[in-house]
Amino acid sequence: MAMMLRSLARPLERCLGLRAGGDGLMWHTDLKPHASGDYSIAVVQANKNLEDQSQVFTSPLGTYVGVYDGHGGPEASRFVNKHLFPFLHKFATEQGGLSADVIKKAFNATEEEFLHLVKQSLPVRPQIASVGSCCLVGAISNDVLYVANLGDSRAVLGKRVSEDKKNKVVAERLSTDHNVGVEEVRKEVEALHPDDSHVVVYTRGVWRIKGIIQVLNKIYWQTQL
Structure with missing residues (x-):
């Protein structure tokens, strides 16, 4: 990283x-x-x-780990690093514990706050409109593991298994990439922008969001430990 x-x-x-x-x-x-x-x-x-940030945070409600991959500059990842976990703690406290709904609210609130910052800063810092962040958050609360992924960051769980009387560690992928290189994701992005038929373009051998605008979509996953 x-x-x-x-x-x-x-x-x-x-x-x-x-x-x-x-x-x-x-x-x-x-x-x-x-x-x-x-x-x-x-x-x-x-x-x-x-450009990238990471953090570990503990509270009576759970343990949180965040990795924020910066794109086009450090502004978005630093903003997420400062605001996301306080929102998680706030909504978890209000709702009596961590849940997928709490994580969704925290991500949405962080995104809204950053968009507000972009609107305020645009006249003097136009570059801020081109930055973004792929965010990966893991949380453990009440023996439940939660993973929230924006973009194509990945969470992997290492598990110890026995094979031929020997113990070894195998990797189990927990998150799903959200990248326009996947046809299903391209169709989803196009559906979200019906007024722009060229929001996704094929250039230099790969599919990309048009221009340098970062489009972040949210995937949430949870499992009982």
């Missing part, structure tokens, strides 16, 4: 700890306790500019 410039290495070390194997582009922290067990984080710098 793209996270930091080299010049920001020291603040990142304060957050995540040591660099992995002396690699200046990778940071990690060892296992630490949270409300549902232990967690660890590893971060790898992939882009020149700081």
Whole structure:
């Protein structure tokens, strides 16, 4: 995940700890306790500019993990990093616990707040209209795992299984990509924009949303642990 410039290495070390194997582009922290067990984080710098964000948050109502992939700049991912979890906590408190409906409300409220910011900032910062974020959120509450995905970020669950008298870890994908490279998604996006027959275009060998506008749609998934 793209996270930091080299010049920001020291603040990142304060957050995540040591660099992995002396690699200046990778940071990690060892296992630490949270409300549902232990967690660890590893971060790898992939882009020149700081665009992506991530966070872990715990409360009596649950444990939340968020990864926000920035597109076209850091403004959207930083905004989500600051606003999404407070909305999750607010709606979960109001409704007596976490649920798929709470997550939907938190995502919608965050999106509405960001659109309001874009409208206010557009005259002096027109670039803000071209930024976006693919967001992936996981939450554990009352032994239920929730995953919310916007865009084509992925959540994978590692499970320990026994095979030939040996234990091994296998990956189970929990989220569904929402990308116009999938025909079903293209039709959905086109249906949402009936006045623009060219909202989805095929260019340079791939399907894309027209121009640089980021269109984010929401997929929610939950399962009993």
